[in-house]
Amino acid sequence: MTDIVGFSEHLLRELAPQVLGAVVRKQGDFAAAEDAVQEALIVAASKWPHEGVPDNPRAWLIQVAHRRLLDNVRAEAARRRRETDLLAEEQDAHLPAPDSDHEPEREDTLLLLFMCCHPALTRSSAVALTLRAVGGLTTAEIARAFLVPEATMAQRISRAKQLIKKSGESFRMPSALERDERLEAVLHVLYLIFNEGYTSSGSSLARVDLSSEAIRLTRAVQQLLPEDAEVAGLLALMLLTDARRAARSDAEGELIPLDRQDRSLWDQQAIQFGVELISRTLSRGEIGSYQLQAAIAALHDEAARAEDTDWPQILGLYGLLLRITENNPMVRLNHAVAAAMVQGPNAGLALLAPLAEDPRTANHHRLFAVRAHLLERAGDLAAAVRDYHAAAERTTSTPERNYLLLSAKRCRH
C-alpha cells in the first residue's frame, strides 16, 4: 500500500510539468492552467492509491485538468453572464478537446521553469511557484517544508501568478540573451531550494525533502540541456554536497564540521556520479562558478581522511572562483581558509584583514567564525574565543550558534 502511494506520488511529480505544459499550450492562461493541474494532481493523489494508476496517467491528468479548467471557466462565465449576458457555451467552444496522447513537448519543462523564475518575482515566490508548477508538490507540502501556514503559502503562489500575468509573459522560448539570464535565475532558484533543504536541521518525516526535490529538478534540466556546463556543474555540486548529509550532524542535531565527519557515512555512489559528471564537464573548457564549486566539493569528497585533502588544488580553484565572481567576499573567506591549509594560519589571517574593512563582510558572522578558527590554529586562544563569541552573537542559525559557543568553550580548556 505505501509502495503504491509512494509510486503514484513519484509519478505525479514527474508528470506535473508535462501535464501543465500541455494544458498551457492549449489554453494559454498559465495561472488558470496551473490551478487546474494542481486540482487534477490532488484528485489523482487520492484516487490512484485505491483505484490503481490509469493506463495512460499523463492523458488522464490532462483530461481531468481540462475538465477542471472548463468548470472554472463556466463558473466564471456564469458570473459574468449575469452582467453581460455572455454565453458559457461560447467559452466552451474555445476549449479544445483533450487529445489522446502525443509526445510531451521537450521544452515545456524549461518554459515552465523560465516562467516560474520570472524577474518580477521575489526569490521566495519563485521558489514556491517552481516547487508547485514544475515540482508537482501540493501547496500544503510546500507550506510544511518552509514551516509557514498553508494559507500564507497559497497566497504567495497566487500573488506570484498574478504578477506573471500582469507582466504579459507568453508561453514561448525567450530570445537567446534573455534565455541565458533566465537560465541563471532558474539555477539560482534550484540552488536555493537545495540549500533550504540542506541547512534546515531537525528533519521531520512530515516534511518534503527539499534537497532531493532540488536534485530531481536539476537532473531534469540537465537532461534537457546536456550541453550546458553550468547546469551540469550545479547538479554535480548538489550531489557531491548531499553525499555528506548523513555525516553532517550528530544524533542531537549538532553540526559536525567537514574535518571531523565520519567519512564512512558518505554516499559513495553519489560521489562517484558527481565526480564523473564534473570531470566530464570541466574537460569541455567553459568554466563557471557552479562547476568550480563542484570541483572543490569533489576534492573534499575524494579524500579518504581529512588530512588527505588536496588543499593546494582547492586553493587554486578558489583563486579561479575569485576571478570569475569578481572577488565575491564570501569566496574570499573560503579562499583564506584554503590558503591557511596550504600556507599556515597566518597566511589565511592576512587574507582576512581586508574583509574586516569591507562593509559587506565587516559584521558578518562568517568572517568572525573563520577568523576564530584560524586564530585557534595559530594558538591565539584568547582572540579565538572572542571571535567565536562574536560569531555566535551574529549567526541566526541555532545549530551553528551552538557549534560556535562550544568551539569557544573548547579553546578555554
Added chain:
Amino acid sequence: MKFMLMMNAPRGDGDYGVKDWSEQDFKAHIGFMKTLNQDLKAEGVFVGGEGLAPPGQARLVRAGKGGAPEVTDGPFAEAKEFLAGYWILDVDSPEQAYAIAARISAAPGPGGRPMNMAVEVRQVMSAPSV
C-alpha cells in the same frame, strides 16, 4: 485556551550569559530544551514557538517621514535580560500554562542548577465564548 510564554534569559556580559558556562552545562541545557519541545508536542499542547536571534541584532522601527522606516538599535543595550524565545500553547487552564512555564524556568544552568528564568505568561485573545 491559548497562552504565549515568553522566556527571558540573563544577558551576561555580552549577548549570551551562556558564554561563561562549561561545555557540559551548555550541552545539558540544549538537551533539556530539545526534550521539552518534544514533550510539549507529545502532550498535544504545542501550537508554535521559536528561538530568537541574539538581541544585538534587534532593531526598533517607527514610521518616519512619508511612512519610511526609521530604524534604531534595539532597546536592549542596558537590559539585564532579553527575550530569548517564545511558545504558544493550547491548554485547558491558566494553571496548566503556569505549570509549563515553571518547567521552562527550571531549565538547567551552570552546575546543572535551575536557572529560574522569568517566563512571562500571557493569554492570547480569542473569539467570545458562546
